[in-house]
Amino acid sequence: MSFFVKAMAAPFKLYQSIADEVAKERRLSLQDGLGWSQLxxxxxxxxxxxxxxxxxxxxxxxACIRVTAQAVSSLPSAMFEKRADNDHAPVDGGDIGEVLCSSPNQDQSPIEFWEEMAAWLVTRGNAYAEKRTIGRRLTSVEPLNLFDPQPYRDSENRLFYRFSDRGKMETLPREKVFHLKGFGQGLRNRDLGLSPIAYGVHSIGSAMSADEAAGKMFGNGMQMSGVLSADQTLKPDQRKQLQAVMEAYAGSSRAGKLMILEAGLTYQQLSLAPDDAQMLETRRFSVEDVCRWWGTPPIIIGHAGEGQTMWGSGVEQIFLAWRVLGIDPILNRIEWAVWKQIIRSSQNPRLFLEFNREAFLQMDSKAKAEFLSSMVQNGLMDRNEGRQKLNLRNRDGADRLTAQTNLAPLDQLGAGSDGNAARAAIRNWLGITTEGSRDDRS
Known part of the structure; x- marks a missing residue:
C-alpha cells in the first residue's frame, strides 16, 4: 500500500519542483496584473x-504614503553616544554616521534614502537595503529591489534573503541586509511585516470602483439636467429636428444661451438623483476608510470631514496626534533597527541614531518661540544652544545655564537673596527689628 501511495505522489512532487524553479526564474512585467496581485x-x-x-x-x-514618507525623511538625524549616568552626547559616529546621516550611497542623499525606505515600509510593510562593507567598515547602504527580497530560514534557523539581481537569483545572509519590518507579523513568514495594501484590499477596491463609476458617468455625459415634454406625439422627422436644435445648446461653451420652445414644448429641470448623491457620499467615505489603513487623519491629506474646518486649535491637535501616533512609531522603529542591525555589530555599541523631532517646530514660529523660551528659562538649555536652533551664531557670555530667580531648590527654601540680605543689614544699622516693627504697628 505504501508503494502505491509513493508512486501516486511522485508526479505531484515533480510538478511542485518544476513549479518552484519556474517561479524563481519568472520575471514580472508591468502588464502582469495577476503576478503583481500576488505581491x-x-x-x-x-x-x-x-x-x-x-x-x-x-x-x-x-497622499497617505507621500506625507508619511516625507514627514519621516524631512527630520534631521544625528549620531549620539551613551555616557555614564544616562548621559549622552552628539558624536560624528565615524563611518556609520557618515553613511546614515550624510551619504547613504553614491546616488542618494539621506532625505532620498530615508524617504524611499519609509515609503516602502508603509506600502509593502517591509523595506530592504544591502549593507556594503570593507572589512568591518560600513561604506554604503543600497536599497534592494523591493518586490524580490524574500526572507527565509534554513534548517538551522539562520536567516537569509533571496532576491533577483539582473536576472540571477542571489542570496544574502542576515548580516548583509538592513531590513525594516513594519507593523505585525506575517502568518506564513514571521520575518515579514504586514502590507496595508494587501490587507486593505477590500477598502481600496471599493474606492477604485467608486472612482471608476464616477469617471465613466462624467466621461459618457449620461447625466441629464432636465427633460423636454410635449402635449402631442412627435413624428420621427420632428424628433430629428428637435435633436438638432438641442445639440446647438449642448456643451459648456454654449452655457447661458436662451432656448425658444414652441409647439407646446415645456422644460423641466432635474435635481441630482438619489443614487448619484449616494455615490458622492460613498466617495467621501472611501477617503476616510482608506486613511484608516495608514493611520493618517483625513485632514492631513486635505480632506475635511462633514462640518469640519481646515484650521483652528482642533486641527492643530489632530496634527499633534498624527505626529505622536503615526510618525513617531516609525521613527522609533527605524532607530532601533539601525542600532540592532548596524551599530550593535560595530566597535562601539554605545552609539545610537536619533531623529530630531523638534524639527516639526521649524514651520511654527509661535510654538518654537515658546519651546526655546521655556527651555532657556528653566535651565535646560543655555542661550547659545537656543541660538543654534535658530541657526544664529554664538554670543560671548551666553553659554551659561540660567533660571528664573523665583525658583530655588527645595533645600534652599527660605534662604535670603542678596537683596534681602542688604535690607536686613540696613534694618540692623537703624536698630529696626522685625518683632519691633510688628509691635510698633500694633
Missing part, C-alpha cells in the same frame, strides 16, 4: 484586482 494585494469584494500600482493611482493612497 501587492488581490481580488476585492467589488471585483477589482488591487495591486500596488493600481492602489497608488488613488489620490488617498498616494
Amino acid at each position: 501587492g494585494g488581490g481580488a476585492s469584494h467589488s471585483g477589482k484586482t488591487v495591486t500596488m500600482n493600481k492602489a497608488m493611482t488613488l489620490a488617498t493612497v498616494w
